[in-house]
Each structure stands twice: as C-alpha cells, then as structure tokens.
Amino acid sequence: MPELPEVETIANGLHKRVAGDRIESVWVGSKPEPLKSPAQEISATLEGANIERVRRVGKHIVVDLGSRKSSGASQWIVHLGMTGRMLVVNPETDLPKHTHLVAKLKSGRELRFVDPRRFGRLEVRHEAFSGPGAEPLDISADEFAELFHRSKAPIKAALLNQKLLHGVGNIYADEALFRAGVRPRRRANTLRRAELNKLHAGLQKVLKAAIAAGGSSVSDYVDADGEEGFFQIQHRVYGRGGKPCVKCKTPIKKIVVGGRGTHYCPKCQK
Ligand SMILES: [Zn+2]
Numbered sequence: 001m002p003e004l005p006e007v008e009t010i011a012n013g014l015h016k017r018v019a020g021d022r023i024e025s026v027w028v029g030s031k032p033e034p035l036k037s038p039a040q041e042i043s044a045t046l047e048g049a050n051i052e053r054v055r056r057v058g059k060h061i062v063v064d065l066g067s068r069k070s071s072g073a074s075q076w077i078v079h080l081g082m083t084g085r086m087l088v089v090n091p092e093t094d095l096p097k098h099t100h101l102v103a104k105l106k107s108g109r110e111l112r113f114v115d116p117r118r119f120g121r122l123e124v125r126h127e128a129f130s131g132p133g134a135e136p137l138d139i140s141a142d143e144f145a146e147l148f149h150r151s152k153a154p155i156k157a158a159l160l161n162q163k164l165l166h167g168v169g170n171i172y173a174d175e176a177l178f179r180a181g182v183r184p185r186r187r188a189n190t191l192r193r194a195e196l197n198k199l200h201a202g203l204q205k206v207l208k209a210a211i212a213a214g215g216s217s218v219s220d221y222v223d224a225d226g227e228e229g230f231f232q233i234q235h236r237v238y239g240r241g242g243k244p245c246v247k248c249k250t251p252i253k254k255i256v257v258g259g260r261g262t263h264y265c266p267k268c269q270k
Pocket residue numbers: 245246247248249250265266267268269
C-alpha cells in the first residue's frame with residue numbers, strides 16, 4: 001500500500017503534469033466499489049473544471065478544482081488503496097482492464113484512475129477536505145507530545161491511528177521508532193517527553209528522506225507518468241526480521257502489534 005511519501009511523490013508528479021489543465025469530459029466505469037461519491041456527482045463536478053492544484057493530504061491525493069460559473073470550489077479526492085494508480089497518458093495508450101475513470105483533458109491527454117484490486121476510492125467534495133488527525137510533517141513537537149500522552153495504546157498502534165496523525169503507515173512507524181530508540185509495544189502514555197521529541201524528529205526525518213528518494217514502495221505501482229521505479233530508502237528495521245541491527249548487530253525481532261508486522265531491535269529500543 002502506498003504510504004505518505006509515495007502519495008506525496010505521486011501528488012507532486014501529477015501536479016507538475018496536469019495543474020492548469022481543464023477537464024473536458026469524464027467517463028466513469030460501472031464497478032461500484034471505487035466510487036465513494038455517486039458517479040453522476042463525480043462527472044458533474046469534474047466536467048468543465050480547471051485543475052488548480054494537486055496535493056497530498058494524509059494518504060489522499062486532493063485535486064483542487066477551480067470554481068465554475070455558479071458553484072463554489074470543489075475537490076476531487078483520490079485514495080489509491082492497495083493498487084490504485086493515477087496515470088497521465090495520451091488517448092491512444094491502451095486502456096487497462098481495471099480502469100474506473102477517464103478524464104479527458106483540454107491538452108488532449110487523459111487522466112486515468114486504474115485499480116485492479118478496487119480498494120482505491122474516488123470522491124468529490126464541495127467544502128475543504130483536511131481529513132482527521134494532524135499532518136505528520138507539519139505538527140510541532142509540542143502538539144505531537146500532546147497527541148500521545150493520554151493514550152494507553154502501544155505507541156506503534158497510536159502512530160498508525162489516523163485520527164491522531166494522518167498518513168503514517170507501517171514502514172515509517174517502525175523506522176521512526178527505531179530512530180527514537182522506543183519499543184513498538186510501549187504504551188504511548190509511558191513515553192517520556194525526551195522520547196516523544198526523538199520520535200517526532202525521527203518520524204519527520206524518515207518521511208522527508210523517503211519523499212526525497214521518491215517514496216519507498218515495496219509494492220507494485222507506478223508514478224503519475226506510468227513509469228515504474230521508486231527508489232527504496234534503506235530500511236533500518238522494516239522487513240529485516242532476523243538480520244543484524246545496523247547499530248549493534250543484535251538480530252532484529254519481528255512481532256505483531258495491532259495486527260501489523262512490526263520490526264525492532266531488542267537492544268537499541270527500550
Ligand atoms: Zn540494535
């Protein structure tokens with residue numbers, strides 16, 4: 001599943017390619033799962049709209065649409081799910097089987113939403129979308145500490161709780177906890193302020209590094225150009241169960257926290 005850095009990379013890529021273009025017509029497929037808003041409403045909102053900006057909010061791609069004659073500004077919100085892709089292509093490009101939406105652009109290109117497993121979602125909104133939870137790259141150390149000091153959940157589960165922070169996924173939660181020296185099963189409210197500060201800094205650092213590397217997907221999806229090829233940042237614990245810790249050589253442990261595979265160093269993390 002694409003995590004925050006991948007979604008940021010995809011949103012930035014889309015922004016570069018389609019901002020300033022205009023959606024002339026829209027085709028919506030007949031499969032109901034990807035449509036969080038009714039097909040009619042999606043078409044009516046998108047058709048004739050100018051694409052002002054494409055950005056990431058949490059793990060969503062938000063397409064800000066310019067207001068038309070009478071209606072106010074609207075947004076097209078895309079959640080990629082497991083296998084969703086947003087492709088900017090020429091109309092002659094083969095239409096993949098699992099295409100759920102095609103937006104024809106004034107520039108002559110098409111913006112397509114393709115999703116074989118159909119966990120992705122398409123939605124339109126007419127008021128600003130911010131999603132629940134705080135943005136992990138914007139939150140201050142004080143606000144970050146405030147989120148966790150009353151939670152009795154394991155800190156790993158709290159990091160993944162989208163009502164607290166939006167967009168932090170499994171890989172980056174493990175990596176941030178390693179950098180902070182904190183065990184994933186610790187109850188969030190037992191972390192000292194110094195540990196929370198380290199976790200805040202570690203999380204932002206690892207997310208920024210991954211964005212700079214173009215996301216670090218381990219799954220199969222492509223960027224806005226339809227090109228494969230995200231670079232993988234070097235994970236220190238994630239996916240390294242049984243391998244020696246990069247700091248102390250102790251074998252990395254793999255456990256399950258909140259139903260998610262979780263990796264940590266039993267020596268470096270307390
Ligand atoms: Zn270690």
